[in-house]
Amino acid sequence: MRKELMPRREFLKRAGQGLIGASCLSLFLPGCRLEEAGSDYDLVIRQALVFDGSGQPPFRADVGISGNYIKHIGEIGKNIGRREIPAENLCLSPGFIDVHNHTDFELLVCPTADSLIKQGVTTVIGGNCGSSRFPLTAAMLEDEDKYLSSEFGLKVDWQDLAGFFRRLEEKGQAVNFATLVGQGTIRAAVVGYNNRQPSTEEMSRMKRLASQALQQGAIGISTGLEYAPGSFASTGELIDLMTVLRESQGIYATHMRDEEDEVLQAVDEAIDIAEQAGVRLEISHLKIGFLKNWPKIDELLRKLNQAKERGVDLSADVYPYTAWSTGLSIFFPLWVREGRNEDFLNRLRSPQLEPKLREAIKEAETNLGSWSKVLIASVETEKNRQLEGLDLEQAAKIRNQGQDMFSFLRDLLVEERGQVSMVCFGMSEDNLKKILQQSFTCLGSDGNLASTTGRLSSGKPHPRYYGTFPRAIAEYVRKQKVLPLEAMIRKMTGFPAERFNLKQRGLVKPGYLADLVLFNYERIQDLATWSDPHHYPEGLPYVLVNGKLVVDEGQITGLLPGKVLRNNGQGQVI
Numbered sequence: 001m002r003k004e005l006m007p008r009r010e011f012l013k014r015a016g017q018g019l020i021g022a023s024c025l026s027l028f029l030p031g032c033r034l035e036e037a038g039s040d041y042d043l044v045i046r047q048a049l050v051f052d053g054s055g056q057p058p059f060r061a062d063v064g065i066s067g068n069y070i071k072h073i074g075e076i077g078k079n080i081g082r083r084e085i086p087a088e089n090l091c092l093s094p095g096f097i098d099v100h101n102h103t104d105f106e107l108l109v110c111p112t113a114d115s116l117i118k119q120g121v122t123t124v125i126g127g128n129c130g131s132s133r134f135p136l137t138a139a140m141l142e143d144e145d146k147y148l149s150s151e152f153g154l155k156v157d158w159q160d161l162a163g164f165f166r167r168l169e170e171k172g173q174a175v176n177f178a179t180l181v182g183q184g185t186i187r188a189a190v191v192g193y194n195n196r197q198p199s200t201e202e203m204s205r206m207k208r209l210a211s212q213a214l215q216q217g218a219i220g221i222s223t224g225l226e227y228a229p230g231s232f233a234s235t236g237e238l239i240d241l242m243t244v245l246r247e248s249q250g251i252y253a254t255h256m257r258d259e260e261d262e263v264l265q266a267v268d269e270a271i272d273i274a275e276q277a278g279v280r281l282e283i284s285h286l287k288i289g290f291l292k293n294w295p296k297i298d299e300l301l302r303k304l305n306q307a308k309e310r311g312v313d314l315s316a317d318v319y320p321y322t323a324w325s326t327g328l329s330i331f332f333p334l335w336v337r338e339g340r341n342e343d344f345l346n347r348l349r350s351p352q353l354e355p356k357l358r359e360a361i362k363e364a365e366t367n368l369g370s371w372s373k374v375l376i377a378s379v380e381t382e383k384n385r386q387l388e389g390l391d392l393e394q395a396a397k398i399r400n401q402g403q404d405m406f407s408f409l410r411d412l413l414v415e416e417r418g419q420v421s422m423v424c425f426g427m428s429e430d431n432l433k434k435i436l437q438q439s440f441t442c443l444g445s446d447g448n449l450a451s452t453t454g455r456l457s458s459g460k461p462h463p464r465y466y467g468t469f470p471r472a473i474a475e476y477v478r479k480q481k482v483l484p485l486e487a488m489i490r491k492m493t494g495f496p497a498e499r500f501n502l503k504q505r506g507l508v509k510p511g512y513l514a515d516l517v518l519f520n521y522e523r524i525q526d527l528a529t530w531s532d533p534h535h536y537p538e539g540l541p542y543v544l545v546n547g548k549l550v551v552d553e554g555q556i557t558g559l560l561p562g563k564v565l566r567n568n569g570q571g572q573v574i
């Protein structure tokens with residue numbers, strides 16, 4: 001396995017051995033045709049080491065960009081680009097595609113998409129984990145509007161995806177944006193927040209809402225089966241709902257029902273749903289939580305590889321960190337979180353339920369080994385702001401002298417009305433590497449849009465918001481050599497573009513859209529840390545979206561060339 005960037009001589013040698021495609025080889029043959037004189041380009045990138053996104057070894061070339069597209073790759077005559085970027089010391093790859101992100105309305109708050117473009121992300125897929133900002137009933141719209149207008153000054157004037165896309169297009173954004181529709185959101189709209197089966201009529205309505213979102217351009221349906229109310233759906237209900245994906249060739253993306261003790265059963269269910277509904281499957285943020293479950297990784301991967309072998313069209317995404325981030329409330333079982341937020345808070349306060357709640361927290365403690373493995377990422381109130389960035393043991397000490405962990409968690413969640421996010425160190429580094437090495441995995445941050453300035457600069461979010469893609473290269477290619485660089489780049493570009501049917505994206509290829517990243521392999525580095533996450537990575541001086549520089553010499557340009565990408569109903573996302 002190749003460990004370092006290949007010098008040009010080595011490249012030519014391997015090319016001569018037939019190890020790379022003929023199209024690359026022809027670029028170096030004597031007499032290789034120069035681009036004809038008189039051609040002009042908006043931008044020429046000179047002599048970068050090109051990782052084209054296919055997983056093939058790199059090659060050195062000039063890349064000419066005209067309008068939104070890559071026009072030519074090879075040798076380009078001098079001084080015919082309106083702008084030239086000398087890139088002998090840089091790698092050029094397709095823009096990174098973040099297939100698992102939670103960005104949606106944040107693009108309206110920060111259209112320059114700062115934390116995304118600064119890590120080289122040019123296309124982002126939202127609507128994950130069962131939750132999307134549409135479709136909304138009138139009551140849901142009112143709730144959303146209350147929240148978004150008070151927190152972000154945003155008026156919610158959409159109920160369906162068409163309306164949400166219209167709003168995004170009016171505003172413009174720096175990255176391309178595609179979205180799934182959330183099954184949890186659909187279920188909330190039709191069945192509400194209760195744990196019950198839908199009636200036949202409700203089932204039809206859910207399918208209609210899903211179909212409508214797909215017709216309006218959603219690229220698939222997501223589930224978040226650890227979260228209410230999506231979690232109340234049975235396997236049968238999910239199979240029935242996912243059949244609507246067939247017509248539009250959308251994908252089923254699932255945050256599985258369990259990622260810890262019952263992760264193997266959860267994988268079986270995900271495969272079963274895809275197989276029975278006859279649809280493509282994406283397993284979101286593939287991982288196994290808690291030490292005692294880590295040895296299940298080989299069985300988990302065996303199940304996925306076997307399913308693939310028998311024809312299930314599946315892939316999975318992974319983020320390059322060993323801690324996950326979610327709401328602190330997840331330490332309480334689903335029956336406690338069931339229903340609306342107010343129901344959850346009432347159960348927390350109930351003296352009758354206290355013994356059972358204490359038991360649940362005791363069990364969480366056993367699973368974790370120590371509460372020091374959980375950091376408080378963000379709270380809503382100023383009163384508790386001092387707790388952000390502390391682990392639960394430290395935080396409990398500061399807040400509740402003499403009180404036990406259960407009382408601390410209960411009081412904190414009640415004061416914060418359930419809105420406490422956390423980072424939990426519960427994953428295995430070895431498992432992460434094994435997952436990265438699977439042929440069917442791509443990168444997905446599971447993050448959201450953030451910025452070092454403005455409204456999205458608050459709290460202590462998981463560093464993956466800022467560092468996912470640079471970290472995958474810096475830590476798992478350059479430092480730990482888990483994969484060759486071209487293989488890692490493929491997981492960030494060509495492979496996800498193929499899985500999510502992103503037309504003419506994900507490769508450095510003539511005729512493809514010029515979503516491109518230039519990075520310095522020796523210097524690329526994520527700088528966001530657990531306690532101080534709001535830092536952009538370094539070593540990515542240029543990022544282009546649809547042919548326009550959104551990062552130029554390391555600076556955000558403020559251009560908004562991103563497009564809303566829609567499923568065209570025939571299996572292409574344009």
Ligand SMILES: [Zn+2]
Nearest residue numbers: 129224255284
């Ligand atoms: Zn999730």
